[in-house]
Amino acid sequence: MITLLQNGAYLLNNSEIIEANNEAEAILKSKGVVETKEEAKQNTMAYNILKEHNTSGNMEKLEIxxxxxxxxxxxxxxxxxxxxxxxxxxxxxxxxxxxxxxxxxxxxxxxxxxxxxxxxxxxxxxxxxxxxxxxxxxxxxxxxxxxxxxxxxxxxxxxxxxxxxxxxxxxxxxxxxxxxxxxxxxxVNMPGIVAVYMEGTPSYGVGPQDVALAIIGAVFNNGYVKNKVMEFVGPGIKNLSAEFRIGVDVMTTETTCLSSIWKTDEKIKEFYDIHGRIGDYKEIAPGACSYYDGVIKVDLGAIKPMIAMPFHPSNAYPIADVKANLKDYLHECEERAKVSFGDKIEYSLMDKIIDGNLYVEQGIIAGCAGGTFENICDAADILKKSDGIGSDKFTLSIYPSSTPVQMELIKNGVYATLMEKGAVMKTAFCGPCFGAGDTPSNNAFSIRHVTRNFPNREGSKVQNGQIASVALMDAKSVAATAANKGFLAGADEMEGVDFTKPKYYFDKSIYETRVFDSKGVADSSAELVFGPNIKDWPSMTALTDDLMLKVVSEIHDPVTTTDELIPSGETSSYRSNPLGLAEFTLSRRDPEYVGRAKDVYAMEVERREGKAPAGELADAYDKVKKQFPDADAVNTALGSTIYAVKPGDGSAREQAASCQKVLGAWANIAQEYATKRYRSNMINWGMIPFLYEKENLPFELNDYIYIPGIRKAIEEKADKIKAYVVGDAMTEFEISIGELTDDERKIILAGCLINYNNTSK
CATH class of the missing domain: 3.30.499.10 (Aconitase, domain 3)
Incomplete structure (x- = not known):
C-alpha cells in the first residue's frame, strides 16, 4: 500500500525510481543519464518554483x-x-x-x-x-x-x-x-524534497481521504517528510481526477510537511478551463532525471477505505480491520485518551458496540477536504441506494465548499437527493473542522470528512466534563455509514453503486455580485471599522541582558497540538482581542496555566517599574547572587515558560504563541518543535524556542531558571547556552536555540516583530 524508501532516489522520465544505493551509479550510466546528483536535485518541480520566487541569490538560504x-x-x-x-x-x-x-x-x-x-x-x-x-x-x-x-x-x-x-x-x-x-x-533553508510516487488506480469505493490517511499514517510518527516538500509524481496521477488530487493534497499538512507540488496534466488544464482561467495553466513536470531526498511509493490499487481513529489523522487503519477487531481498536483509543485527558474524565467507547457493530451518532462532510463537488456527488450516489439515514440518533450534515459548488449541486439535483435521504445541507463554513459547528453530543462518536480530529477540538471540553470522539473518513464511507443508519461501513461494502460523476459547471456570478475586489487599488480615505472586541497588540519590551524564567506548565505528551495551546471553537470569537483570547491559553490542557503566568507577569511589571524583587522572587535572586554576584533585576527580564516534548502540531494560528507572550512568556523549552510554523510564530512574537533534547529534565513545575548573558548569546550565535535551575545548589544544564536567521535574531532581541520593524526604520 505505502512503501518508504530509506535512501534518496532518482526519478527517470516520471516513470522509474532508481534508489540511491551502491548500484545506482551503474544503473544510471547504463541508461545514459549524465546529470550529477546535484544537477538532478535542480530538476524537481519544487526546486524550480522556489528558485523563481527566491530573492536571496542563494538557493541554500531562501528568501521568498x-x-x-x-x-x-x-x-x-x-x-x-x-x-x-x-x-x-x-x-x-x-x-x-x-x-x-x-x-x-x-x-x-x-x-x-x-x-x-x-x-x-x-x-x-x-x-x-x-x-x-x-x-x-x-x-x-x-x-x-x-x-x-x-x-x-x-x-x-x-x-x-x-x-x-x-x-x-x-x-x-x-x-x-x-x-x-x-x-x-x-x-527558510532549502527544504528537502520527497517524491510521492503514485502508481495504479484506486479501487472501488476508495476516495481521496482514504489515500491521504494511508500516507499520513505511514509518515507522521517517523517524521519522514517533516518540514520538507512533498512532490507528487508517477504514472498513477493520471488516474486521479483533479478534485481527487485536491482532496489528497489538502491533507498533506497533517504529515507536517512544509508544502506540496504535483505534476500537472490535461485534467488540471481542464480544471482551469472550467473556472475560466486557462491562462493560469501550464504544464509542470520534473526533469528527465530528478533526485529526491526520499520516496513514498503509493500503490493506489492496494488502498482500502480508511478510518483515522481518535485523536489524530495518523491513527489510520482500514475500516474493515477496525470492524473485525472493534474491541481492540476502541480500547486503544481509550488508552490514547488517557494520555491527553488523564483522569479528568471517564472515557469509554465500548458502549458504541451494538450487536458487534460500531454505532456512530454523527456524520459530517465539509470544508476544504470534504465539501468538494465530486465528494458530495459521490455521497449522493451512495445514499440513492438507501431508504435514507433513519430517524434515530445518527445525523448527517453536508457543507459545500463554495456557493458555486452549492449552486451546481442545486441545478443538477444532487442537493435535493441528499435532502430527501435525510442530510442537512448547509453553507460554506469551516466550523465542523475546528469545533464551531455541528458539535456532537457528550460522549458521541462522529465520523467526518474534514481535516483534523485532534483531542479538545470538535466538542471536547474536558474541564466541563464534556467529551466527543471524532474519526476521519472519506465522504464515500461517511455516506455508506449514513446509508447503514449510523453503523460503521466502508464504501466498498455498498455494492453496485453507479458513481455518475456529473460534469461540473462553474458559475462565478455570485462572486461578481458579492465579492469586493479593489483590483489592487487602495483607498486611503476609507476608515477602518473597529468593533469593541478589536484591540491593538499590547506593547512588548526588548530582551534584556539576562533572563529569569519560571516554569508554569509541564506537558509530557508525545505531541502537543496548537488546539491544546490555544483552543479552537468557541475561542475564535476572541481572536481579535489579544488579552481576551489569552484567558483561554492552555485552558483545556492545563487550566492552572493562565493564573500561574499572570502571577509571573505581575512580578515582571513590578520589575519594570523599578520595584525590588519580593517574596519567592527575592529568594530566587538571593540564590542566584551566591554564584552570580553581579546579577541585577534591572537587566534581567522575568518571564514564564512552558515545557512540552513536541509542541505546535496542527494549526498555523499565531495565537498559540502570542497568547503566551501577552501573558508574559519569554520562551518555550522543548525536545523539538512539531512544525516550522509554530517555531516561526514564537520567534515573531519574541519568544525564544529553546531546545533541551534529553528526556530527564533538570527542572520541574514552578522552578526558576536563570540564563545569564542570553542577549549576548543570541547576538553572537552561540550554539550552546548555559542555564541554571535556581536552588540551593544552582543546577547547571545546557540548552540550545537551533538555527536562526539574522532577522530572526533581531526580532527576538527587539521583543517581537512589531518592535523590530519600528526600531529598524
Whole structure:
C-alpha cells in the first residue's frame, strides 16, 4: 500500500525510481543519464518554483516573495493590526480576506460580524479582496480564483495547499504574512524534497481521504517528510481526477510537511478551463532525471477505505480491520485518551458496540477536504441506494465548499437527493473542522470528512466534563455509514453503486455580485471599522541582558497540538482581542496555566517599574547572587515558560504563541518543535524556542531558571547556552536555540516583530 524508501532516489522520465544505493551509479550510466546528483536535485518541480520566487541569490538560504497571500476571519484582524503597527500603508501584493471560520454571528454578541466589517473596510482601505461569509471556504476560493501553475501562495491557515493545481502554497502564522505586507521575505533553508510516487488506480469505493490517511499514517510518527516538500509524481496521477488530487493534497499538512507540488496534466488544464482561467495553466513536470531526498511509493490499487481513529489523522487503519477487531481498536483509543485527558474524565467507547457493530451518532462532510463537488456527488450516489439515514440518533450534515459548488449541486439535483435521504445541507463554513459547528453530543462518536480530529477540538471540553470522539473518513464511507443508519461501513461494502460523476459547471456570478475586489487599488480615505472586541497588540519590551524564567506548565505528551495551546471553537470569537483570547491559553490542557503566568507577569511589571524583587522572587535572586554576584533585576527580564516534548502540531494560528507572550512568556523549552510554523510564530512574537533534547529534565513545575548573558548569546550565535535551575545548589544544564536567521535574531532581541520593524526604520 505505502512503501518508504530509506535512501534518496532518482526519478527517470516520471516513470522509474532508481534508489540511491551502491548500484545506482551503474544503473544510471547504463541508461545514459549524465546529470550529477546535484544537477538532478535542480530538476524537481519544487526546486524550480522556489528558485523563481527566491530573492536571496542563494538557493541554500531562501528568501521568498510570494505572489499572493490569503487569510480568514480568525486571523486577518491580527495580521493587519501587526502590519499597521509596523507602518504598512497599503497591501503591496494581492491579499484575499475570506470569511469562513467566524461565521456564527450569534456567538459572543456582535464581535464576529465586527471582525467581518473590519475585514471589508481593510480591503477597501489597503487594496485587497474581501469574500463575505458563507460564500466560500478559504481554500476553495483560492483553488477557484487564485491558484496559478508555477505560482506561490502564503496563507494564514495551516491547510494552505494548492500543489495539485501547480501552486506551491504554505500555511504559516500571521507574522509571516505581516512580513509579506511589509515587503519582507519568508526565510527558510532549502527544504528537502520527497517524491510521492503514485502508481495504479484506486479501487472501488476508495476516495481521496482514504489515500491521504494511508500516507499520513505511514509518515507522521517517523517524521519522514517533516518540514520538507512533498512532490507528487508517477504514472498513477493520471488516474486521479483533479478534485481527487485536491482532496489528497489538502491533507498533506497533517504529515507536517512544509508544502506540496504535483505534476500537472490535461485534467488540471481542464480544471482551469472550467473556472475560466486557462491562462493560469501550464504544464509542470520534473526533469528527465530528478533526485529526491526520499520516496513514498503509493500503490493506489492496494488502498482500502480508511478510518483515522481518535485523536489524530495518523491513527489510520482500514475500516474493515477496525470492524473485525472493534474491541481492540476502541480500547486503544481509550488508552490514547488517557494520555491527553488523564483522569479528568471517564472515557469509554465500548458502549458504541451494538450487536458487534460500531454505532456512530454523527456524520459530517465539509470544508476544504470534504465539501468538494465530486465528494458530495459521490455521497449522493451512495445514499440513492438507501431508504435514507433513519430517524434515530445518527445525523448527517453536508457543507459545500463554495456557493458555486452549492449552486451546481442545486441545478443538477444532487442537493435535493441528499435532502430527501435525510442530510442537512448547509453553507460554506469551516466550523465542523475546528469545533464551531455541528458539535456532537457528550460522549458521541462522529465520523467526518474534514481535516483534523485532534483531542479538545470538535466538542471536547474536558474541564466541563464534556467529551466527543471524532474519526476521519472519506465522504464515500461517511455516506455508506449514513446509508447503514449510523453503523460503521466502508464504501466498498455498498455494492453496485453507479458513481455518475456529473460534469461540473462553474458559475462565478455570485462572486461578481458579492465579492469586493479593489483590483489592487487602495483607498486611503476609507476608515477602518473597529468593533469593541478589536484591540491593538499590547506593547512588548526588548530582551534584556539576562533572563529569569519560571516554569508554569509541564506537558509530557508525545505531541502537543496548537488546539491544546490555544483552543479552537468557541475561542475564535476572541481572536481579535489579544488579552481576551489569552484567558483561554492552555485552558483545556492545563487550566492552572493562565493564573500561574499572570502571577509571573505581575512580578515582571513590578520589575519594570523599578520595584525590588519580593517574596519567592527575592529568594530566587538571593540564590542566584551566591554564584552570580553581579546579577541585577534591572537587566534581567522575568518571564514564564512552558515545557512540552513536541509542541505546535496542527494549526498555523499565531495565537498559540502570542497568547503566551501577552501573558508574559519569554520562551518555550522543548525536545523539538512539531512544525516550522509554530517555531516561526514564537520567534515573531519574541519568544525564544529553546531546545533541551534529553528526556530527564533538570527542572520541574514552578522552578526558576536563570540564563545569564542570553542577549549576548543570541547576538553572537552561540550554539550552546548555559542555564541554571535556581536552588540551593544552582543546577547547571545546557540548552540550545537551533538555527536562526539574522532577522530572526533581531526580532527576538527587539521583543517581537512589531518592535523590530519600528526600531529598524
Amino acid at each position: 516573495k510570494f505572489d499572493k497571500i490569503t487569510s480568514h476571519d480568525i486571523t486577518f484582524v491580527g495580521i493587519i493590526q501587526t502590519a499597521r503597527a509596523s507602518g504598512m500603508e497599503k497591501f503591496p501584493l494581492p491579499y484575499v480576506l475570506t470569511n469562513c471560520h467566524n461565521s456564527l454571528c450569534a456567538v459572543g454578541g456582535t464581535i464576529n460580524e465586527d471582525d467581518h466589517m473590519f475585514g471589508l473596510t481593510a480591503a477597501q482601505k489597503y487594496g485587497g479582496v474581501y469574500v463575505p461569509l458563507h460564500q466560500a471556504v478559504i481554500h476553495q476560493f483560492a483553488r477557484e480564483m487564485l491558484a496559478t501553475c508555477g505560482g506561490m501562495i502564503l496563507g494564514s491557515d495551516s491547510h494552505t495547499r494548492y500543489g495539485s493545481l501547480g501552486t506551491m502554497a504554505i500555511g504559516e502564522g500571521g507574522g509571516e504574512l505581516a512580513k509579506q505586507l511589509l515587503n519582507q521575505t519568508y526565510d
